[in-house]
Amino acid sequence: MTVTSPVSIVASDAPDQPDRTPELDGLYREFESELLVPLWTEIGDLMPHAPVSAAVPHLWRWNRLLPMATKAGALVPVGRGGERRAIALANPGLGGRPFATPTLWAAIQYLNPREDAPVHRHTQHAFRFVVEGEGVWTVVNGDPVAMRRGDFLPQAGWNWHGHHNTSSEPMAWIDGLDIPFQHYTDSTFFEFGPDEVESREAPDRSRSERLWAHPGLRPLTQLDPSPATPLLAYRWEHTDRALSEQLRLEAEGYTATTEPGHAAVRYTNPTTGGDVMPTIRAEFHRLAPGTGTATRREVGSSVFQVFDGLGRVTVGSASWDVERGDLFVVPSWQPLTVETEHGLDLFRFSDTPVIEKLHQHRVQIDPRKHA
């Protein structure tokens, strides 16, 4: 039986290599059989002048995703083992793995009327974001949290959670998790919970909102910083108002927007003012009609979902006309430009908290070339 070495030295396409001689080939075969790789054949790949992501810019259209999720709703039951009817975006540069970027998972999840997704917990940090529909409550440590259009619902790692659809309509939403990051760092733990969701209640406001959702007010029983946000729902009415007030303040001559016509907010942990979770940043961006962004690139990867409006998005050499629900990926260091005639609302999540904690964050901005 012949055993193929997993290590193979292909020096031919690397620049500045020594001439191949029988002696050198012999040395390379020795390296291979001893599982050794010299730096000089690999350096261009491993230590490029700037990040070169294996992930590529890619767009998934909501009007293709939703019909397939609906079909999965008819064909695939939800239950213990499979846990969730979630269909993940697989970046074409990442070898068919269900990874949107090297660090982030993004999926469409679907629940039929009166269906339950069973309780479990895992070290992966997660959130839900709703682009349309309502009727599902996500129950976090026994606290039922309503999910409606425009709501951002963080669920930090190791909290018990299940979902139940109390309505007579199906519902779809997106999930974001740090599954690939925790996979590569071998830091994943997972436990099953009880088979029944702890609560069939469907209150308008969760206990977490009753305790925490009062702007600028902190309960005196909750003065310790926590690494993830205790607030389990960031409601659309607040996000929408924050963004429209930024644009109004700009029109009144005050500094409120990040660039002309570009309102933006970050979802934050009220105990620290920092990101909602240790590994995931979440933001919402609103571009006024007839505006566009500077071209921007940064270290770390992002996934965007179009919440409303129409626009044109350019990521590296890819360019798409986008509409409601469409999801696209911006790999590390790929330049991003967004333009809109109609006005555009964008939800964004990224791995930036990890990159910043490691002091690896860099941003490069090319100002807008035309007015």
Ligand code: GTQ
């Ligand atoms: O809803 O708990 O898309 O655990 C992937 C893993 C959703 C969830 C996903 C999960 C969930």
Ligand code: FE2
């Ligand atoms: Fe989960």
